[in-house]
Amino acid sequence: MKRAAMLIVLLWCAMASGMVRVVTTLPELADFTRQIGGDKVKVDFIVRGDQNPHFVEVKPSYMMKLKSADVFLTIGMDLEMWAPQIVDGSRNSSLSVVDLSQAINKLEVPARVDASLGDVHRFGNPHYWLDPRNVRPMMEEIVEALAKVSPGDEGLFRANANAYLKNLDTRIAGWEQTMKPFAGKKVVTFHKSWTYFASWLKLDVAGEVEPKPGIAPSPSHTVEIIDLVRSAGVKAIIVEPFYDLAAPDQIGRATGAKVLQLPTSIGGVDQATDYIALIDYDVRTLAEALR
Ligand SMILES: [Zn+2]
Incomplete structure (x- = not known):
């Protein structure tokens, strides 16, 4: 009875505010949701841009965020290995957990999942959001997830998504133009975060500073990469702000x-x-460095 009463109050709150309450793992997904939902959504996210999304320390405050949410948007492909724990901890049985990787053309998917590799990319490379052409299938999933909670706003959500994607298409064409002179250029990256980005812009990732995704650089591997950078004529080493700069x-x-x-x-x-x-x-930063 107590639980039923609470549900009624929660339902009333949701109807009164008329908003879909969304929590996302990455801030990008929160941005897309705001673009689609406007003032019909209340959005929060978990991973800050200066944090490694693979390794997030689970905090009670994340469970609290999910407790009152309708929708939880994730990248999937095991990027957020920590997510099931906060979903469980939220005790929110009506939470809709959405994996945005479903319609993505996935890269580096192993023929079979092999956990003995000690790899954080066991189900393939999850960093697909860095190819802006993947925003369209992601937004389609987000529109559907929001429309399930607020069916009357589906038309608005779809129109907002289309307007955003139209502008994004123009920007994509511009970025491709900027990077055109650098097609085929070799780069080294710290982690395999740039696979989709490089594939989009036709860059050649010659190697990684990490011996394996999620494994810290070792002296012997760093020596191998030095040889590779010299022999392949690599001009740039790309590192996310949250990685240690010693090896790069x-x-x-x-x-x-x-x-x-x-x-x-x-x-x-x-x-x-x-x-x-x-x-x-x-x-722009990469084009400047490769010039
Ligand atoms: Zn990764």
Whole structure:
């Protein structure tokens, strides 16, 4: 009886505010949701742009965020290994958990899942949000998830998504133009975060500073990468702001390659204020370094 009464109060609150309450893992997903939902959604996110999304320490405050949410948007593909724990901890049985990777053309998917690799990319590479062409299928999933909670607003959600995607398409064409002279250029990245980004812009990722995704650099592997950077003529080493710069700086000093700190999420650098600003910052900074 007590639980039923509470549900009625919760339901009344939701109807009174008329908003879909959404929590996302990454700030990008919160940005997309705001673009689609406008004042019909209340959005919060969990991972800050200066945090490694693979390794997030579970906090009670994250469970509290999910407690009163209608929808929880995730990247999926095991990026957020910590997410099931906060979903359980929220004790929110009506929460709709959405995996946005469903319609994505996934890269580096292993023929079979092999946990013995000690790999954080066991189900393939989850960093697909860094190819802006993947925003369309992600937004389609978000529209559907919001419309399930608020069916009367589906038309509005869809129109907002289409307007955003139309503008994004123009920006994509511009970014491709900026990077066109650098097609085929070799880069080294710290982690395999840039696979989709590089595939989109036809860059060649020659190697990673990490021996395996999620495994910290080792002296012997760093020596191998120094040799690779020299022999392949790599000009840039791309590192997210949350990784230690010791190994990349060592490679940079030994070879003359530039070490670039590029954010993979909103807030990773001050200029990355939203998704478009994030991709714009990465493209412009990289183009400048490869020039
Ligand atoms: Zn990763």
